[in-house]
Amino acid sequence: RESEFFPGIGPVEYKPSAEPSETLVFRHYNAQQEVLGRTMEEWLRFSVCYWHSFRGTGSDPFGGPTIKRPWDDGTDSLDNAKRRLRAAFEFFTKLGIKYWTFHDRDLAPEGKTLAETNANLDEVVELAAELMNKTGVKLLWATCNLFVHPRYMHGAATSCDAHVTMYAAAQVKKGLEVARRLGAENFVFWGGREGYHSLINTDVRAELDHLAAFYKMVIAYKEKIGFKGQLLIEPKAKEPTRHQYDYDAQTVMAFLHQYGLNAHFKLNIEPNHTTLAGHPYEHDVIFSSAYGMLGSIDANTGSPDLGWDTDQFPMDVRSCTMVMKAVLEQDGIAPGGLNFDAKVRRESTDLKDLFIAHAAAMDTFARGLKNAASMISDGVFAKSINARYVSWKSGVGSRIARGEATLEECEKVVMEHGDPRPESGHQEHFEAMLNHYI
Amino acid sequence: RESEFFPGIGPVEYKPSAEPSETLVFRHYNAQQEVLGRTMEEWLRFSVCYWHSFRGTGSDPFGGPTIKRPWDDGTDSLDNAKRRLRAAFEFFTKLGIKYWTFHDRDLAPEGKTLAETNANLDEVVELAAELMNKTGVKLLWATCNLFVHPRYMHGAATSCDAHVTMYAAAQVKKGLEVARRLGAENFVFWGGREGYHSLINTDVRAELDHLAAFYKMVIAYKEKIGFKGQLLIEPKAKEPTRHQYDYDAQTVMAFLHQYGLNAHFKLNIEPNHTTLAGHPYEHDVIFSSAYGMLGSIDANTGSPDLGWDTDQFPMDVRSCTMVMKAVLEQDGIAPGGLNFDAKVRRESTDLKDLFIAHAAAMDTFARGLKNAASMISDGVFAKSINARYVSWKSGVGSRIARGEATLEECEKVVMEHGDPRPESGHQEHFEAMLNHYI
Amino acid sequence: RESEFFPGIGPVEYKPSAEPSETLVFRHYNAQQEVLGRTMEEWLRFSVCYWHSFRGTGSDPFGGPTIKRPWDDGTDSLDNAKRRLRAAFEFFTKLGIKYWTFHDRDLAPEGKTLAETNANLDEVVELAAELMNKTGVKLLWATCNLFVHPRYMHGAATSCDAHVTMYAAAQVKKGLEVARRLGAENFVFWGGREGYHSLINTDVRAELDHLAAFYKMVIAYKEKIGFKGQLLIEPKAKEPTRHQYDYDAQTVMAFLHQYGLNAHFKLNIEPNHTTLAGHPYEHDVIFSSAYGMLGSIDANTGSPDLGWDTDQFPMDVRSCTMVMKAVLEQDGIAPGGLNFDAKVRRESTDLKDLFIAHAAAMDTFARGLKNAASMISDGVFAKSINARYVSWKSGVGSRIARGEATLEECEKVVMEHGDPRPESGHQEHFEAMLNHYI
Amino acid sequence: RESEFFPGIGPVEYKPSAEPSETLVFRHYNAQQEVLGRTMEEWLRFSVCYWHSFRGTGSDPFGGPTIKRPWDDGTDSLDNAKRRLRAAFEFFTKLGIKYWTFHDRDLAPEGKTLAETNANLDEVVELAAELMNKTGVKLLWATCNLFVHPRYMHGAATSCDAHVTMYAAAQVKKGLEVARRLGAENFVFWGGREGYHSLINTDVRAELDHLAAFYKMVIAYKEKIGFKGQLLIEPKAKEPTRHQYDYDAQTVMAFLHQYGLNAHFKLNIEPNHTTLAGHPYEHDVIFSSAYGMLGSIDANTGSPDLGWDTDQFPMDVRSCTMVMKAVLEQDGIAPGGLNFDAKVRRESTDLKDLFIAHAAAMDTFARGLKNAASMISDGVFAKSINARYVSWKSGVGSRIARGEATLEECEKVVMEHGDPRPESGHQEHFEAMLNHYI
Incomplete structure (x- = not known):
């Protein structure tokens, strides 16, 4: 009969309440969860x-x-x-x-x-x-x-x-x-x-x-x-x-x-x-x-x-x-x-x-x-991302994305509507949200 | 009449014999050479x-x-x-x-x-x-x-x-x-x-x-x-x-x-x-x-x-x-x-x-x-490089390169001819040759 | 009276139960805690x-x-x-x-x-x-x-x-x-x-x-x-x-x-x-x-x-x-x-x-x-660290640390006791313990 | 009699006129020069x-x-x-x-x-x-x-x-x-x-x-x-x-x-x-x-x-x-x-x-x-470097360098003589001089 190679070890168990120094366990991995x-x-x-x-x-x-x-x-x-x-x-x-x-x-x-x-x-x-x-x-x-x-x-x-x-x-x-x-x-x-x-x-x-x-x-x-x-x-x-x-x-x-x-x-x-x-x-x-x-x-x-x-x-x-x-x-x-x-x-x-x-x-x-x-x-990330890119979903934005627009058409929009107004990218807000999940 | 913006400077001349501290010259660049x-x-x-x-x-x-x-x-x-x-x-x-x-x-x-x-x-x-x-x-x-x-x-x-x-x-x-x-x-x-x-x-x-x-x-x-x-x-x-x-x-x-x-x-x-x-x-x-x-x-x-x-x-x-x-x-x-x-x-x-x-x-x-x-x-570099890759110019090497060979064909060569013999890449020799030109 | 520079913002409050997207709060920082x-x-x-x-x-x-x-x-x-x-x-x-x-x-x-x-x-x-x-x-x-x-x-x-x-x-x-x-x-x-x-x-x-x-x-x-x-x-x-x-x-x-x-x-x-x-x-x-x-x-x-x-x-x-x-x-x-x-x-x-x-x-x-x-x-980290360095606390180890030993004395120990036996450093165990706290 | 380990190689000779592909020579190192x-x-x-x-x-x-x-x-x-x-x-x-x-x-x-x-x-x-x-x-x-x-x-x-x-x-x-x-x-x-x-x-x-x-x-x-x-x-x-x-x-x-x-x-x-x-x-x-x-x-x-x-x-x-x-x-x-x-x-x-x-x-x-x-x-480098640091060789500059000056004394100089005038560091000139030697 074959001998055991790791006597006294395992199987590794799911034990979320393990002590800090107990590391030969799973605290989070629960295969069937x-x-x-x-x-x-x-x-x-x-x-x-x-x-x-x-x-x-x-x-x-x-x-x-x-x-x-x-x-x-x-x-x-x-x-x-x-x-x-x-x-x-x-x-x-x-x-x-x-x-x-x-x-x-x-x-x-x-x-x-x-x-x-x-x-x-x-x-x-x-x-x-x-x-x-x-x-x-x-x-x-x-x-x-x-x-x-x-x-x-x-x-x-x-x-x-x-x-x-x-x-x-x-x-x-x-x-x-x-x-x-x-x-x-x-x-x-x-x-x-x-x-x-x-x-x-x-x-x-x-x-x-x-x-x-x-x-x-x-x-x-x-x-x-x-x-x-x-x-x-x-x-x-x-x-x-x-x-x-x-x-x-x-x-x-x-x-x-x-x-x-x-x-x-x-x-x-x-x-x-x-x-x-x-x-x-x-x-x-x-x-x-x-x-x-x-x-x-x-x-x-x-x-x-x-x-x-x-x-x-x-x-x-x-x-x-x-x-x-x-x-x-x-x-x-x-x-x-x-x-x-x-x-x-x-x-x-x-x-x-x-x-x-x-x-x-x-x-x-x-x-x-x-x-x-x-x-x-x-869904908070998806919602925030969608909001950032919303201008691409309609109008000339969507026409560019679909390959239908021209430089002339874009120029016309700018000549009529002027300069875009920069919006914050809120990177730190996104990072804070991420930290919430970690 | 327009003034000069860089009075006392230039045109920069080709002067291969310039003194070490003379840097407002060309020692090597000679446009028409x-x-x-x-x-x-x-x-x-x-x-x-x-x-x-x-x-x-x-x-x-x-x-x-x-x-x-x-x-x-x-x-x-x-x-x-x-x-x-x-x-x-x-x-x-x-x-x-x-x-x-x-x-x-x-x-x-x-x-x-x-x-x-x-x-x-x-x-x-x-x-x-x-x-x-x-x-x-x-x-x-x-x-x-x-x-x-x-x-x-x-x-x-x-x-x-x-x-x-x-x-x-x-x-x-x-x-x-x-x-x-x-x-x-x-x-x-x-x-x-x-x-x-x-x-x-x-x-x-x-x-x-x-x-x-x-x-x-x-x-x-x-x-x-x-x-x-x-x-x-x-x-x-x-x-x-x-x-x-x-x-x-x-x-x-x-x-x-x-x-x-x-x-x-x-x-x-x-x-x-x-x-x-x-x-x-x-x-x-x-x-x-x-x-x-x-x-x-x-x-x-x-x-x-x-x-x-x-x-x-x-x-x-x-x-x-x-x-x-x-x-x-x-x-x-x-x-x-x-x-x-x-x-x-x-x-x-x-x-x-x-x-x-x-x-x-x-x-x-x-x-x-x-x-x-x-x-x-x-031509010493070209010659040395060509020598390194010569095995790709004929036989099964050239067939692989042209997309005509198969894994089976390659295996057959190895079964018949055995293991390749590693050749030196001579990198330091190439470096020494390069230094000769610098 | 002086105007307000950040109207509608702050003071930032401690609110551990804030929503994920609510980032203008403290979830953890509680000054007087x-x-x-x-x-x-x-x-x-x-x-x-x-x-x-x-x-x-x-x-x-x-x-x-x-x-x-x-x-x-x-x-x-x-x-x-x-x-x-x-x-x-x-x-x-x-x-x-x-x-x-x-x-x-x-x-x-x-x-x-x-x-x-x-x-x-x-x-x-x-x-x-x-x-x-x-x-x-x-x-x-x-x-x-x-x-x-x-x-x-x-x-x-x-x-x-x-x-x-x-x-x-x-x-x-x-x-x-x-x-x-x-x-x-x-x-x-x-x-x-x-x-x-x-x-x-x-x-x-x-x-x-x-x-x-x-x-x-x-x-x-x-x-x-x-x-x-x-x-x-x-x-x-x-x-x-x-x-x-x-x-x-x-x-x-x-x-x-x-x-x-x-x-x-x-x-x-x-x-x-x-x-x-x-x-x-x-x-x-x-x-x-x-x-x-x-x-x-x-x-x-x-x-x-x-x-x-x-x-x-x-x-x-x-x-x-x-x-x-x-x-x-x-x-x-x-x-x-x-x-x-x-x-x-x-x-x-x-x-x-x-x-x-x-x-x-x-x-x-x-x-x-x-x-x-x-x-x-x-105390689990301190305890583990102390265990790793225990050999420095007594015997020739402590003599070296205190500047009292010599190369000859060290050689004598090795000649008598032979080679040290390497012990695991358990780095992954330490990392797993650290993750427990994060 | 002991055999030779590197038959056919060396001693390496000084041969400044060696061909480009001849690298088993010294072109520059001449021990007794x-x-x-x-x-x-x-x-x-x-x-x-x-x-x-x-x-x-x-x-x-x-x-x-x-x-x-x-x-x-x-x-x-x-x-x-x-x-x-x-x-x-x-x-x-x-x-x-x-x-x-x-x-x-x-x-x-x-x-x-x-x-x-x-x-x-x-x-x-x-x-x-x-x-x-x-x-x-x-x-x-x-x-x-x-x-x-x-x-x-x-x-x-x-x-x-x-x-x-x-x-x-x-x-x-x-x-x-x-x-x-x-x-x-x-x-x-x-x-x-x-x-x-x-x-x-x-x-x-x-x-x-x-x-x-x-x-x-x-x-x-x-x-x-x-x-x-x-x-x-x-x-x-x-x-x-x-x-x-x-x-x-x-x-x-x-x-x-x-x-x-x-x-x-x-x-x-x-x-x-x-x-x-x-x-x-x-x-x-x-x-x-x-x-x-x-x-x-x-x-x-x-x-x-x-x-x-x-x-x-x-x-x-x-x-x-x-x-x-x-x-x-x-x-x-x-x-x-x-x-x-x-x-x-x-x-x-x-x-x-x-x-x-x-x-x-x-x-x-x-x-x-x-x-x-x-x-x-x-001596062109030494001369150029000395010129850059000349202000440290006399006056208050040398007093600072010798540890004899005070902040008050420095302030007094500035109050009297005003702001320093920045001088070019001429880094590219130095680099061009260096290239002359290489």
Whole structure:
């Protein structure tokens, strides 16, 4: 009989009256509680990411591994890979999260050849299928790791070496097959090495052309094998590259339009990446949603004073409220979800830290959901916004909006009616209202 | 007879042997000198901007005006406006620059009504036409100031108040007429107030829709009146807004594609804006050029440690070399140019500082041009780049690039030929070669 | 009888049950409510700043004034100055704030000579004294504006021109006299122009020596006239200079030590400046407090994605909680206070926006105070922190802390007892506990 | 007989006429060439750092090792350690560099106990002594690695666990002994883990007190064993910590003063750290030099658009000119030097890239030296600076500077002589002069 990996921990319970120092509980997240007609679980669609939470070691550019897990013997064996996976499913279940995500290389070790690598992967995937079936945990998305291996140092789809791109293509082919096998609801591309370090040894136009060609091969194969998941691109501004081609939401949308790919992809937005691109936390969520392109969210945060990706657990109620408001306004994030692309600090070395971190982040998003739902039900924000834009709903305003007006017509209005009278934007009033909900 | 505004200064001469402390000369810029088959003047197409150099006062958010010009009596009179314009043309001529640029409101004061404002503008424009005719100085581009007046505090084309947008439309109508009258080679839109301060009181999708509708009215009127200049959008990340809709080159390209406007616009890239968006100095020049969208350049620089637009004169030879390399590679910047959207420091209060700043920047770009031309003639960079990408020119590499390959085909190559062997990118070697030219 | 400047507004009332859209109330700030043995008013010592709230016009580097007040006729007359001051005292009273702050030049216009300027100032100061006496509003601090006038473009105490420094000295002499006349509890120096734009035309050591010499003159005169207020230096990293000599709290402390001035000064910390220096919001508050140097706080915030000082009203509950925790831990901020060095957005043009902004910020700090008080009363943070550092309280740990140990002694312990065992830092647990209080 | 590790490469020769693509040469660095009375070698005192150049593998937070050296068998054996060291000395010699630097743990593997670790270290140190003796290469500085091992995850001298601090103390004791054994001219402390990640679980004052106590033990032991090298602290703003206690030059100087340690330490300035702290490249070099605290320089650079330490080779002639100007003005950097704390890019995988990178950086600094020497010999900068500050050399200006003046005296001057007249700062003129030298 299989041993327990987290003895004495969990399942995490809903206990709104917990003491301040009691953090291994939910104070706000109550999976079956209804909010605006759906359960919290349906709105929030939380997912645990396998790489940080089950492959992370706490190493950083200036330090070695700090996190050692009792089930992990430090080898690259398939046995170790499978034990780790069993531990993960115990974690998912005790935490009460219904989705997970992974990179192909998180699951199983690379072999000497691609064929051997694929065989290793298949073996662990079969165990994953079994555990998913047993626990009911589903695969939010899969992705291919096209950035860790030295072969990808110049990029994968955008490598200067076409042979490398072929390798990436072969790897993605297998990744799509695995995604279909496990019923992945999405498939993500994060181009960690698709970018440049130096403009003087790089042909950016050629590289972007190759990236588009690569995606066209992906679409063709996805359709061929009947994989139904949504394709997602995850923007990031920089790191590890100096400039990543998928800089932010708008840059990815530019790319998709430039190459006629926009019908095939949506975006997976990670707020820590949004802030690294110089935007407010919720910016890319809102902008991609505005164009129907918000597919999923990597729920995490950075420290605004730092210039790199810290992948911290999201703990700020205001930020989570703004994100959930956008999600509610587009009627949910499905088939995407809120994937905790977040890692416990390298100093948080206890097993229970992993639970506490997830539980606290789930609680923060649950508060965000409840806050956003109140804001929407009360209607005070919608009413105030509508009042600000009312002039666009009739007269020449509506004619401009519908594309029927001309500069001459506008001039005529001004000549007749004179100058507009500026009205206050009342930003502090809006901020005070928001604080009421937080 | 008209008095001289810069007595004892200029014309600025080419004097390569000038002493170190002699800065009111050109050491490198020699207008008629041939470089790669054209004169320096033809490649560089320098332009003086009227707002910084003839309307700037040195005031900043923490300080009042420091710069007082002898011809400026501080009033808003038309006489003052005309005297200032005469001074400017003396400056252009003595400096030996063949283009200028302006905002409508730089030229003439606003009146009590739009009609009066337009009449003021017409009066000064007639003088401008006369001075242009007399001196041979041409108009690189005109633009409308849609950001200083309080009416535009919530935006112009993206204001929450449609009446404000109509006012902006009327203003641009007149601006296009003026541009046609003066033979402007381009017309620029910089959306300084088109963006948001707060996402909680803003409907971003509506505002972007209105912006697109506005541009469609512009295109219609431009065609109606037969204005032949190139329309340009100038990206900026932020400031004065928290987020400007035209964040960077790719964001503008996304917008143009989303609304089907890409055939009608090119970009006016300002490197100080590029660095504010988090990119390397030459990034947006290179990326817009890669897609045939580089229309013109606002030649300036910021301080990389500062988070706002300092609009300094470009003095870094390496940066200017990189920009000119991109310009040479797209066979020139015409009908655009290199517009010095740069201001003397507020502590540089002497008239001669204005000359020195422009001359030193022109010299820096002349060095950049000569360096880039040598890099291209010598061919060592092109040869090295071609060698890096050679695998894309034949075999399956070329099939991927042409859109003919499949994931299966790629997998087959890898199964047969195994893993690629990573090759050095030799970045430091490229940097050392670049330093050779600087 | 004097007219009312804010008819129909105020006084602002404590109304915890106000509707979401009702923002001209206090929901949390209840001046006389006791928290940890003092009233809210005693802990919070709020102050209105005169420059933003009564001299601000909404102009920014790209736009003109948007804010017009009914009492302000736009002239530089003494009558206008006095009317403005009366409006301010009505505002202070209706808002229920007991302190104000100003720059000398906020109060009265400059004259043609320093003597005339001083006479103007005296006249308005007498009215201020009268209004303070009548309303009970006190002067938290005064300061001299040594940055707006063109004479200060190269610095005041650090100008390259000693004559300018003499002017600044004369101005500060008068400023100290005014501060004494009005019973200022502190006197602030913010060196907006004390710094450099370019290192190639600046002698930084000479300038810092002059700054120290200047402060020594200030101390001598302060003692001579018997002014008892605390001298404060306010750090800022940059803007308007490229580098301000008082970069952040530690930089100022270095300066004070280098010149033997540390006994005479404390710091006035502005969090928006702290974040511009690259630190977390509460960093400089905590670091200056750690060395007994926290004298007062300029309560405001910036947007973390912007590189300039936005001086927004502080609305983030978590940040205000952290600040108030530091204030409680040093047993209060007196004789300093929480000065709202914050301005309504330039689009917030209504009179009531000014009330709403202050009330909402006061409420946010009141929440911060209550949260911090609970954290301290409950003792869970203190207990957890003490547990982390327990090894320093006894044995060789305490010997090191007391300066009694040697490297040899430490080595001996390690040779005998071996390697330490790393313990988790439980950061997410601490964050979850903090969220419980917010 | 020992094999050659870099067959077919070097020694690097001075060849000013090399072709553009020939980068494995010196075009400017000519060791014995005299500049301002010393040889280039004497001014520049270049040093190779062992960690990047002989322990670096090219791994980054998103990727595995890319750099494999033929002499490195990937084991932690002493044989491997020694072979690596022999390769390094061949490299130093062929490159023509006279100094090296290392961390204790770069040289030899850790053992199971501290005693074993020390024995390993001793064994490799003996080989180092032999190779240094044979080649004449000297040790610029040694340092202890107190940040990679998991035991240091909460800091070393500032750990919450005193046992960890004792371990660090024992390690530094050995480090000082090794430094003495090898005749190190300096000993460096870089507190990579001395800082905080979160203010809510940290007692910053206690940690800084412990850091000072630690340094006092170091000073005592240094004096006891008669180690004569200069102690240096290397500031860095952040990374890996969120805030490092030694944020920048001024912060370290504040710390040294606060604890009375300033006579015992100087600073080791790394420009990539300076820019991460938000300052211009040469800022900390100039500021520490201004207070006689510039001890040594870690010659490298970052990319200004990135928020982390990239440790690139310094290739910018202007920056290196500014640094060398400061070095010349303080009459040299000895006993410090210019240590290349820089790594080849992880894509620069060839052995010759290591040579090219160092040679190109040496050339860049040689250009900087020659430029700075010309600037100083020509005297145009000194003359212009003196003219700007002339008012401080006589009259009341000199009285203020000498601490003899009063506010009253200054006021009297202003009352008599009126307002100062602002003079231009001529920044663009200075920039143009600088460009003349570059």
